[in-house]
Amino acid sequence: MVEQSLSAARKSSHQLIIKLTNQKMLDKNGIAKRIAKEIKDGYYVNLGIGIPTLVANYIPEGVNVVLQSENGLLGMGPFPFEGEEDPDLINAGKQTITTLPGSSIFDSAMSFGMIRAQKIDLTILGAMEVSENGDIANWKIPGKMVKGMGGAMDLVASAKNIIVAMQHVNKAGESKLLPSCTLPLTGVKCIKKIVTELGVFDVLPEGGFKLLERAPGVSVDEIRKATAGKLYADDDVPEMVV
Amino acid sequence: MINKVVANADVAIADITNGKTLMLGGFGLCGIPENCISALVKKGVKDLTCISNNAGVDDFGIGLMLQQRQVKKMISSYVGENAEFERQLLSGELEVELIPQGTLATRCLAAGYGMPAIFTPAGVGTEVAEGKETRNFDGKDYLMEYAFDADFAIVKAWKGDTAGNLIFRSTSRNFNPVMAMAGKITIAEVEELVEVGELDPDHIHTPGVYVHRIFQGKDYEKRIEQRTVRKLAD
Numbered sequence: 001m002v003e004q005s006l007s008a009a010r011k012s013s014h015q016l017i018i019k020l021t022n023q024k025m026l027d028k029n030g031i032a033k034r035i036a037k038e039i040k041d042g043y044y045v046n047l048g049i050g051i052p053t054l055v056a057n058y059i060p061e062g063v064n065v066v067l068q069s070e071n072g073l074l075g076m077g078p079f080p081f082e083g084e085e086d087p088d089l090i091n092a093g094k095q096t097i098t099t100l101p102g103s104s105i106f107d108s109a110m111s112f113g114m115i116r117a118q119k120i121d122l123t124i125l126g127a128m129e130v131s132e133n134g135d136i137a138n139w140k141i142p143g144k145m146v147k148g149m150g151g152a153m154d155l156v157a158s159a160k161n162i163i164v165a166m167q168h169v170n171k172a173g174e175s176k177l178l179p180s181c182t183l184p185l186t187g188v189k190c191i192k193k194i195v196t197e198l199g200v201f202d203v204l205p206e207g208g209f210k211l212l213e214r215a216p217g218v219s220v221d222e223i224r225k226a227t228a229g230k231l232y233a234d235d236d237v238p239e240m241v242v
Numbered sequence: 243m244i245n246k247v248v249a250n251a252d253v254a255i256a257d258i259t260n261g262k263t264l265m266l267g268g269f270g271l272c273g274i275p276e277n278c279i280s281a282l283v284k285k286g287v288k289d290l291t292c293i294s295n296n297a298g299v300d301d302f303g304i305g306l307m308l309q310q311r312q313v314k315k316m317i318s319s320y321v322g323e324n325a326e327f328e329r330q331l332l333s334g335e336l337e338v339e340l341i342p343q344g345t346l347a348t349r350c351l352a353a354g355y356g357m358p359a360i361f362t363p364a365g366v367g368t369e370v371a372e373g374k375e376t377r378n379f380d381g382k383d384y385l386m387e388y389a390f391d392a393d394f395a396i397v398k399a400w401k402g403d404t405a406g407n408l409i410f411r412s413t414s415r416n417f418n419p420v421m422a423m424a425g426k427i428t429i430a431e432v433e434e435l436v437e438v439g440e441l442d443p444d445h446i447h448t449p450g451v452y453v454h455r456i457f458q459g460k461d462y463e464k465r466i467e468q469r470t471v472r473k474l475a476d
Contacts, residue, residue: 079472087464088412094270094467109351112344147322154344157363188367
């Protein structure tokens with residue numbers, strides 16, 4: 001029964017998305033740019049793979065942040081110049097990177113120790129699905145994708161402040177903001193904020209997505225149609241400034 | 243000082259027989275014990291249970307052991323870069339236990355610290371929690387996860403001395419120190435083996451007490467998985 005209504009909701013969102021592609025929406029960099037505004041001076045931040053990685057490019061001038069890479073580095077620097085790659089120095093996405101003045105290196109147990117002990121101020125990660133009670137699914141598609149959860153379960157279970165950066169709908173055109181997740185969960189009741197190409201959302205403690213900002217040129221109605229989960233929006237939702 | 247030096251990888255792994263449980267250090271292809279993996283492939287030992295954060299790529303790292311069907315079971319957190327791995331998993335030839343990365347690291351740590359179990363919130367409410375004891379501390383649920391019990395830990399360090407003291411370099415440290423502490427027998431291969439007294443005691447990451455065998459490695463390829471660079475400013 002629930003699945004039926006879910007598939008109906010998804011069907012309608014699918015139809016809408018075809019229309020939405022003509023609109024001026026945010027691209028991945030736009031999502032990253034908006035999230036970068038959530039980063040405050042002095043934060044230690046863990047960035048996941050995908051859109052979250054792009055956030056590093058938009059951290060405002062004068063805001064000092066330390067990026068954690070969970071394979072054992074605080075103070076992740078930019079990619080090395082060609083010819084200066086060091087195979088012993090990579091990030092959690094296995095990309096060659098650099099250190100910065102003040103960087104520190106540690107083992108994997110300490111890396112997750114500081115995550116578990118909430119020393120990291122902000123975690124930004126991607127998702128396949130988020131439910132209206134804050135559950136997240138981002139590690140497994142049964143029978144299809146068996147890559148593993150990496151550090152995602154540790155991060156979502158412990159982080160005090162998590163922002164999900166993701167597309168509002170999946171490649172099949174189905175809403176990723178759902179009444180409840182259909183994929184195996186990564187964590188329960190842990191997501192409080194979501195930024196997609198359509199808007200910025202809070203996950204309310206009592207359940208449901210609260211629309212805080214609309215992406216430029218996107219109407220509340222359009223966002224409502226692309227959101228399968230419960231959506232709350234005030235009459236006058238401001239447009240995102242990016 | 244006790245001398246822990248063995249001649250090479252073949253000697254170091256000589257008593258690893260079929261069906262043993264091995265820990266292998268490294269994150270991706272960074273800091274993996276290349277020499278010991280080659281020796282294990284050459285020896286052809288089978289039905290191994292491997293505890294390692296990743297499973298290498300098709301033609302390097304643990305991927306080489308998978309190609310030879312030497313692995314019965316993998317315990318890892320992320321195995322996304324290996325097509326042969328995925329094939330063996332989907333066909334049922336390979337048993338796989340995927341566990342959160344922090345849980346993996348901390349179960350190693352527990353073994354090395356002599357603690358039977360840890361409590362972690364990672365995986366609460368997910369399929370990782372199935373069949374596990376849950377405890378509530380201060381209003382939050384935690385899973386009880388057992389310390390690993392591995393016959394051998396195989397790690398790669400940058401420098402080591404003849405007494406087994408180890409120093410790691412940069413992010414190739416990753417799982418190596420915690421696995422070094424966790425094996426019943428720990429084998430360390432190093433890029434540079436030095437005499438006792440040459441390493442500053444203040445700079446040792448893994449005390450030699452945890453290391454049973456050490457050897458000077460050779461021909462390190464140190465393959466890069468994702469070569470990413472930035473352009474010089476115009």
